[in-house]
Amino acid sequence: EDQVTQSPEALRLQEGESSSLNCSYTVSGLRGLFWYRQDPGKGPEFLFTLYSAGEEKEKERLKATLTKKESFLHITAPKPEDSATYLCAVQERSGGYQKVTFGIGTKLQVIP
């Protein structure tokens, strides 16, 4: 069964303290890996898509990387406004539909 595991479940950082979130996956034939940010009570906001091992994407203080087994979301010098739950999702082909499996997420809290 396809699985997406995110770690840690929760992370508390001081403002400016860089860290990484992990997303490990087991799918038969990865087609794409997505990162989302979700604020409490809101829908997930799309951040990045990664398609192949070695690929990297950056947006402000966030950088996503991909290997054959996992992805990392690096947060450099985080600010309190980066506090949110970060979701990882993987996509594979399942018949004619591109099935997407989501992880439970990492809840990030950045303390001023």
Add this chain to the structure above:
Amino acid sequence: SQTIHQWPATLVQPVGSPLSLECTVEGTSNPNLYWYRQAAGRGLQLLFYSVGIGQISSEVPQNLSASRPQDRQFILSSKKLLLSDSGFYLCAWSLAGPIYNEQFFGPGTRLTVL
């Protein structure tokens, strides 16, 4: 640019009552549409997806149903709600076609069944 709307934003319903949640997308044509449910401490669970008008696929057997009466309208329904139907319901869209596309989510509906 594309936007996705969901309503209502919050809903409190008694057990056994009917349900209708609506989702509309603007700024794109023939999107793939999805309904997800998010429960506390659990990942997003895909309920239904649609690749076109009247074309609905169900991922999880349950007392919910979905319909797509128009290209950019997706409706989630139930004839009789259960307590277990409580949760955060999210509608999403993606571009259609054979390439692999990210999904974009609406603001969600918080449903509480009492």
